[in-house]
Amino acid sequence: MATTGQEEFTLDTAAELAAEEGGAKAIQGKSPWAIAGRRLRRNYVALSFLGVFVLVVVCCLLAPLYASHVSHLGENDTNSGGVVTVHGQPVHVISQGGTKIVNGQPKIVFGGIPIGPQWGAAGGQYILGADELGRDIGTRLLFGGRNSLFIGVTAAAISTALSVILALLAGYFGGLVDWVISRFFDLIWAFPVVLLGIALGTALSVNGFHHGFHLFGVFIGLNLSGSSLWITILVIAFVFIPYIGRPLRGQVLALRNREFVEAATAQGAGSVRIMFTELLPNIASSVLVLFTLIIANAILTEVGLSFLGAGVRLPNPSWGTMIGEGSDKLSTAPGLSLFPGIAIAITVLAINVFGDGLRDALDPRAKIRIEHG
Amino acid sequence: MAERLLEVNDLKVRFATEDGIVQAVSGISFELERGKVLGIVGESGSGKSVTAMTLMGLTRGVNAAFEGEVLYKGTDLLEVSDRDMQEYRGNELGMIFQDPMTSLNPVYRIGEQIVEAIQAHERVDKRTARARTIELLRQVGIPNPDTRVDNFPHEFSGGMRQRAMIAMALSCNPSILIADEPTTALDVTIQAQIVELVSRLKDDFNSAVIFITHDLGVIADIADEIIVMYAGRVVERGSKRDVFYDPQMPYTWGLLGSIPRLDRPRPERLHTIEGSPPSLINLPDGCKFRPRCPHAFEKCKAEPGLENRVETPGHFDRCWLDVEFKRSHRDETISGGSAEAA
Amino acid sequence: GSGGGGGGKTGTTSGTTPNGQRTFPVLKAVWATTDYMDPGLSYRLASWQLFQDVYIGLVVKAHVSCQTSNCTKIEPGLATTTGTVTDGGKDYKFTLRKGMKYSNGETVKASDFKHTIVRDFNMNSPGIGFFGNIVGSDACEANPTKCKDISGIITDDGAGTVEIKLKKPESDFEFVLSIPFTSVVPSSTPNKDTENPPPAGNGPYYIASYNPSKSFVVKRNPNWKKHEIPAIPDGNPDEIKAVMTDDQAQSAQLVASGQDDYDENLLPTDQLSHYKSKFGDQIRFFTTPSTYYFFMNFRLAPFDNLKARQAVNYAVDRQQLVNLRGGLGVPTYNFLPPSYPQYKKITPNPYPYNLQKAKQLVKQSGTAGQTVTVYTISDVAVDLSTGEYLQGQLKKIGYNAKLKAIAGANYFTIVGNQATKAQIGFTDWFEDYPYPSDWFNVLQNGDRITKVHNNNYGNVDVKSLNTQMNKLASLPPNQALSASTNAKWAAIDRDLMVKYASSVPYLNGILTSFFSTRMNVDCDIYDDNNDDVAQFCTK
Amino acid sequence: MGAYIIRRIFGMLLVLVAVSLIVYLIFIVIPGGDPAQRIAGRTATPANIASIRHKLGLDKHGFTGFFIQWFSLVKQLFTAKLVSYANQTNVVSQIKQGLPATFSLSIGAGIIWMGFGVLVGTISAVKAGRISDRLITAFALIGISLPVAWLGLILRYFLAGERGSPSWFPDGGYVPLTSNPWQWFYHLLLPWFTLAVLFIGFYGRVLRSNILDTINEDFVRTAKAKGLTSRRILVKHVLRASLIPIVTLFGLDFASVLGGGAIITESVYNLHGVGWYAAQSIQSEDLPPLMGVTLYGAMFIVVFTLIVDLAYAYLDPRIRLS
Amino acid sequence: MTVLEQASESGSAALLEVRHVKKYFPIRKGLLQREVARVHAVDDVSFAVREGETLGLVGESGCGKSTLGRTVVRLLEPTAGEIIFQGTPIQSLGTRRLRPLRREMQMVFQDPYASLNPRKRVGTIVSDPMRIHDLGSRAEQKRRVAEILETVGLSPEHYNRFPHEFSGGQRQRIGIARALALRPKLIIADEPVSALDVSIQSQMLNLLDELQKEFQLTFVFIAHDLGVVRHVSDRIAVMYLGKIVELSPAEELYTRPIMPYTEALLSAVPIPDPDLAEKRERIVLEGDVPSPINPPSGCRFHPRCRYATDVCRQIEPPLADYGNGHLAACHHPLNVDKATLEQVGVSERHSPAEADQSALPQDTSGRSNPAVAPDTRSR
Ligand SMILES: Nc1ncnc2c1ncn2[C@@H]1O[C@H](COP(=O)(O)OP(=O)(O)OP(=O)(O)O)[C@@H](O)[C@H]1O
C-alpha cells in the first residue's frame, strides 16, 4: 500500500511529473518495461553513468584508429630501443642501463625505466607513457579495454544464459531435476571463486581446451588454444553460474506456484512453453539486473585472475594483465598499473551505478554475493 | 451525554506518487464518543485505511500532506510532533490491522510483542507485564494463555493471531480502538468470534471503537453509527438504523443491493453498480459517484455537500436527489429482483 | 676412529678470524625461499649459499671472491688433500682429516661418504645425474630407491680413506665432489627429507631449525675446531636468524628499516636507483658466473636453418634485455661467463643489433611467415617480459610469433620434453661448479639429448663439436685445467655461438647484496653465485 | 534437528568428495605437469623418473589409474601425508602454518566489514534520500568498483614501503600475534581494509535496501502503532529483520575468506596465509597443495553454510529445518 | 443410493464424476526424506456434476476446496480415486492425451492479481489458449479475442494493455475470457469473486450467470461465502477438513441444513440488516479447524460440534441420502423427521452395538434455521 519511501518525492515534484506525463492516461497500454524505462529516464545519475560506460566502450572500439593515427604503435608493438622526439629533443623510450667502466671500475648504470606520460609532448606518442618494452600504454589501454569489456560482457552473457536455463529447469520441474541442478550449484558454490577461477584458468591455459567429437565431419565441441580469450571467458562464466542461478531458481520456484502458471497448465501448455513464455518474462527484469551486476563482477574477476597470472595470456593486453604487469614497476612507472586501474574503476562504477538505477526502475530484489578477495 | 473522545474536522490527506497526486481522503468529519462503535464502510481504495492510519499518525512522510483537524480530547493530533505522537499510539489509540499473518513480527514470541507494547507506555517490570499479557490473552479467548504466550506468531492460527493483535492493541487500555478490517482475512466462523470479541471488550475496557470493514453485514452487527465512504469522501453518515433502513445515497443502495443475501429469496439477478471506482488521481467533476449513478442528473455536475437532508438529525448524505424520489426509488435497487420473485 | 681429540682447546663460540675481532652475536637476514634444506635434495642457490658453511664435502670450492680472485679453484675439505689421482684419472683417493665431528656429536667417518651418495640415490636426488661415471653405479641408476651399495666407492673407516673408481677419466670430477650433493652427512641421517631439523652439519655451522618457506636458524657447530679446514673460514656471526620471503620489495624494506641486516633476495629492479641513492655502498653488485640465453631448436623449423638462427641473434638487442633487468646484467655473446679461465671474449662483436640484416636473413632462409612459439616463464616478471621482447622482435623480422608462458616450477620439465616441440625460448644457467663441461656438455652436447628431461633445450647437435666436448670432458685432472685445454674450450664456445649460432646468449647476470647500515660490506666475499654469510662482519 | 545435522554433514562430505574430484580433474589436464619429472629435477635420469612414477602410482593408466591416483591423493591428504610435487613439503603442515595469518586477516577484516557495513547501511537507510545517504551510497559504489588487486597495490605503494613516499605502514608481511601484538596489528591494518572495502560497500547497500523494504512491512507498522520509540523500532524490529540476509552473506563470505579465499589480498601483502599458499601452488601448478587448500576452503564454506542455515532457523523461527 | 447413482438416475448424463478421490500431501523429514506425515487435503470425495448445472463448493479456509478443484483438472495428481470427464477416466492420462480434454475444462482463479501473467498483454493472455491448441489463424484468433473480450464486458481496445492497468474486477473478467477462449464445457471457478468488492462481485456473478446461459456451461463454483454460493448454485456441497459433509440442492441447504456444521456456518453469515442481526441466535463455533495432518477420529467435526457424542468420536458417518438428493454425513442429523430417518436408517446401519440412544436426531423441529428469514422458508 505505501510506496517505498526511498525517494524524496514531494507533492511539488509529483505534480510536475504528473503534468509532464499528461496524467494517468499516459501510461495506458505501456508494458512494465516501458514503465520501468520511464522511471529510468528520470534517473539522470544512472543515465549519465550509462553515458560514461558507452563512452568507454566507444573509445575502446576506436582503439585501432588511435593506434594508427595517434600513437603510431600497435597494441603489441615493442619499441624498447626506440627514441622519440619530445619537445624537439631525442629521448630514449626506455632509459639505457648496464655496466660502464668509470675510472677503470665497472659501475652499474640503472636503466630500463620507461618514458612516462607525455600528454602530447611527443606528438601523440606515449600520451600515457610506455611500458618496459616500449609499448604505448594508451594503445594498450584501449585494446586492453576491448578485451576486458569483451570478457566481462561475454562471460556475463554466457553465465546468465546458462544460469537462466538451469534455473528454469530446476524451478519448473522440481524434484530430481531440481536436486541435481541445485547440487551442481552447491558444488561450484563450495569452491572459493578466485581459487576455482585460477585453478581452471591455469590448467586450461597450458594447452588449451580441445574436447568434442566429430559428427558427419563437423566438429562439435570446443577447440581453444591456451592463449585464447575464450578460456578466461568460459572460466569466469562458469564460476558465476550459481551466483545467478540460485536467486533465479528461487524466483522461478516462487513463480511456479503462481496461479497464472497453473492457468497455462490448465490450458494444456507444454513445459517448454511455460518456461519460456510464462516464467522467463517474469524473471527477465531480475536477469537483466543480475546481468549488469555480473558484467561488473566479471570485469573485476578478470583483473584478479590476470593479476595472478591465470587470466588473459600475454602479450594480449587486458586491464587485468596490465595491472599485473605494472605491479612491480609502481615506483618508476606508476602509470603502468594506475591507468588501467582507473579505467576499470570508472567502467565498473558506471556499470554499477547504471545497474542500480536499472534495479530501482525494475525493482526486483536482486541480491548477489561475490568475492574478489 | 458520553465523553467526546475524538473529533475529526474536514480531514484531507494527499499523497505524492510517481503517477501523480493521490487524493486519498478529501474532507472527512466525524465525532466519536466513549462506548460507541463507529463503522466505516466503503469499497477498496475509498480511503478507509488512510483515515484510520492518519488518526494514528502512521501516514506521515515526505510524500504526504494533511489538512483539517484531528482533535483527540481537544489536542490536534496532526500538530503533535512525531516523538510526542508515540505517547498517543498504543496508549490512547490502539489499532488492529487487516492481515494478522503479516502484522505480527514473525521473529518475536507473541508474549514478547505484547510485553513490549505495555512497557512502551508503563514503567512496569517484565514479570508484571508478562502476567498482564497472559491475562489479556485469556480475555481475548486464547486457550492455555500461560503456555501460548511463548509461541511464535506462525504457531497461531489466523483467528488466534487476530486475537493476539487485539490483546496487544488493548494492552494499555486505549480510549479508542481502531480496527481496520479485522475480519476480512478470516473465515465466517472465526469472523463471528472476532466481532463478538470486539463488542464485548469495548464494554470491558470502556473504550470507543472505529470499526472499518467493507462488509455491511459485519457492520450491521456491531456499529452504532456508520460512515459510508466513496472516493475519499463521506457520502453518507448516520446511525446504523438510518443507514440501513433509510439510506439516502444511491451508492449506499447499490452496496446493499449487490450483496447476495441469505435473509431474502434468491433474486434472478443481483443489483450491480456499473463501472468501477474512480481513480483518486483524476477524480470526476461534481458528484464523484455520478459516472456510476443510474439517477444522475444535471445538478450532479456540481458536488453536493455533506448535509442533513432528512428529518432524522445526525443523518447526512451527499446527494442532490429529492428525498421523496429517493424513498420511492431505492427499493428496486436494494431488494433487486426479489420483489418480482416473491 | 674415536677422534674426539683436542675438542676442548677453544670450546667457546667466541673467536677471532685472521682479520681480528670480528665475531658478532646474531646476523638477521631475509632469505629467498628454497625447495629443501637438505644437501641431498636441494637444488637452489638460496640453500646452497648456506650449505657452503654447513655441509662440507671431501673437497671444497675456494671461499674467495670471483670478482677479484680465481674462484674456480678447488681446495681440500674433509680430506687432507684434493685427492690423489691414479689410473689415468680413473682412481681418486682421499684421506679424511682426523677428529672431525658433526654438529650432533657423531664422528665424520669415511663410510659416511658412501652413505651420502647412496642416500642421494635412495631419495631420487636431483644430484644423482652427476654420479653416472662412478664404477658400479648402474644398478643404482636403474633403480635408485633400491640402491644399497656402489662398488666403485671404497671406504675404510679405520684408515679414514675414501677411494672412488671411475669408468673413464672425468675432467670435472673434482668439481663434482665439491657440490652439496656429495657433501657428507652422517650415516644416521634417514633416507628422506628430514625437513626440520635438517641433517647435522660438519662445517663451522649447522642448521638448528628450518620452517619451510618461513624461516631458519643457523648456529655455530659446537664441534667445529678453529681453523679446522684452512679453506673454510670459521665465520663471524654466532647465529644467523633468517626469515624467508620471495617478495623483493618487502625483503628490501626489512633491511632498509634496519629490522634485518642482510637481504639475500635481489633488490627490486624498479627501485634500484632509489635504494642506491639512499643506501649507497651498503649495496653491492656482483656479476655471477651465469648466462641468460634463448635456446633455438635445431630439430624444428625454422631454427633447423642456420640463417634463421643467425637472424635471431641479429634481432636481439642485448642492451634492451639488460635494460629489462634494470641494468643488472652484462651483455654477452659468449656462452661461458667471463669469470672462467676458459673464457675468451668473442671479438669483434659477432652479432651487432641489426634488424634489417635479420629480416634479410629470414627472407634468405625461406622461413619468413612461419609460426614460431616463444616459450618463457610466467611467474617471474622479468622472464615474462624477456619472452615478450623476443616475441616482439621475431614478429618484426617476419615470423608469426606467439608467446607461451609457463609456470617456472614446470617450465624446464615442459620445454625439456621433446613432445612439447618447443621451438625457441628463454633459459638461463647458473653453474653447478666452475668447469666448462657443466655448460657445454650439459647444455649444448648432441650426445646428451634425451626424450624427456632434456637439458639441451635446443637439441644443439654438432657432431664434430660433440666429439670435442666429450674428449675435453674426459681428461685426467692434471690436463683438465691446462692452458691448451682452456683454449680448446674457448674455441668450442666460439664455434657454437658464431659458426653455428646455436643459441642466443645475451647477458651475464648481476646480483645484488644489500646490507643494513650496521654491517661492514668490506667483509662481503662473493664467491661463485653467493655471498659467504660466514664472513660477514659488522662495522 | 540431530538427524538434520547428520544428514547435512553427510551431504557435506559428498560435496567435499566431489570437490576433490573436480580439483583432481582440473589438474590432470595439465599435460606438462608430470609430477614425476618435476620431483626428479633438472638432471634426472629416466630410471629415476620411472621409479618416482611408480611410487606415485602414476604408472597406472586408464580409468582405474585415474581413481587410484585420486584416491591416493585424498587418502594422503586425510592422513596428513600428502606432500607437494614442487618441493615435497607436507601440505597439511603448510596449511596449518598459514592458519595464523589467514585467521588474523579474516577475523580482523570480518569485524571491520561487518561493523562498517552495518553502520553504513543503517545510516544511509535512515537518512534515505538525504545528502549523507547519497554520499555514502557513492562511496559504497566506488568501494565495490575497485579491483582488490589494484587497491591493494596502490595502498601498499602509497602508504607502505620504501619508495620515497612516507612509509606509514610496513611493506607487507605478517608478524605473529604471539611475537608482537602491536606489530601484528600494524602489519594487518592495510590488508584488513583492503579486503574489507568491497564488503563494506556491498553489505552497506544490501542492508540499506533491506531496511527500506522492512520499514514497509506490516509488523513495523504494528510496532509504530504500539507507540514504540523510533530507535527501538529501528533496532528491534527493522534491523533485526534486515540483518537476517546479511548474516547469510557474512557467513558465506567469512567462510570463504577463512578458507583461503583472500588469495589476492594475501598475495599483494605477502601474508603467508592459506590463500598465499594457494597462489604459490597455483603458480607452480602444484596439485597436492591445491587439492589441500581447495578442500580446506570448501570445508569452511560447507560448514559455514550449515552454520548459516542453523543461525537462520534461530533468527527466523518460521523456518523449520528438515 | 450413492452420489453417483443419484447423478445417473436424475436423467441428464454426468459431465464430470469424481469417485473416491483423495489427495494427500506428503510431509517429508529426516535423513532419507522419509514421509512422516500427510496433509489429508482431500480425503475420499465423490460427487457428480450434470451438464449445465452449477455445483457450489463451500467450506472454511484450508478445508481442501482448491485442492479438490485443482485435482479435478489434473493440476495436481490425485493420490487415489477416479475422475471421469465426459465418460473418460482422466486421473492417469499422460500430458499428451490430456491436452485435448483440457480444451473442455477450464479453470478460473481466485486472485485476479496472481492469475494473470503481468508481463503479457491482455490479447496474448486471452489468445494463448487458442495458440496452444492451434485453433484458427492469427487473424481469426484476434477476432475471437475481441469477441470474447466484448462478451465479458471489456472493450476490444483493451487488447494491447497489460493486466496491471486494470482494476481487480476487470482482471477477473480477463481471467474468465481466457477460460472461455476454448469454449469449454466445464469451468472450475476457484473463489472467482472472493477478492472483489461487493459492487464488483455482483457484476461478476451476473456475468457468470449470463455466460452459463449463453454457452451452456457447467460450473463447479468454489467459494467460502454462502450467500454467493447460494446465488449461483443448483446444488451445493459443504466441505469440512477434506470431506464433503453435506450435499444438497441449493435452496434446501439453507432451509433445511442437516449437518450441524452447515447450521453453524449459516448462522455465522453476517446479515446486513440490523434488526435481523440482533434477533437471530448465533451459533458461535469454538476453536479453529483442526489440522488436516491429523484429522480427528470419527466424525471430523466432532470437536467443535455441540451435539457430539461418543459415537461421533468413534465412527465416521457415511454420506447418506435424506431424500430429494440431499445427502449428509452425520450421526445427529438436524431438521429430519422420523419417517425420513427411518427410511435412511442411520441408527441401524451405522451405529454398531455400542451405538447409544443418543445417536438419534436432535429434536430441532421447533427451531427454524436461524439464518433464513421466515418468508423464504415458506417458499
Ligand atoms: N502512503 C501512500 N502513498 C501513496 N498513496 C497512498 C498511500 N497510502 C494510501 N494510498 C492510496 O490512497 C488510496 C486509499 O487507500 P486506502 O488504503 O485508504 O483504501 P481502503 O479504503 O483502506 O481500501 P482497502 O479496502 O483496499 O483496504 C489508495 O488509492 C491508495 O493507493
Ligand SMILES: Nc1ncnc2c1ncn2[C@@H]1O[C@H](COP(=O)(O)OP(=O)(O)OP(=O)(O)O)[C@@H](O)[C@H]1O
Ligand atoms: N502443495 C501443498 N503441499 C502441502 N500442503 C498443501 C499443499 N496445498 C495445499 N495444502 C494443504 O492442504 C489443505 C487444503 O488446502 P486448500 O488450498 O485446498 O484449501 P482451501 O479450502 O482452498 O482454502 P482457502 O479457502 O484458504 O483457499 C490445507 O491445509 C493446505 O495447507
Ligand SMILES: [Mg+2]
Ligand atoms: Mg484498507
Ligand SMILES: [Mg+2]
Ligand atoms: Mg483455496
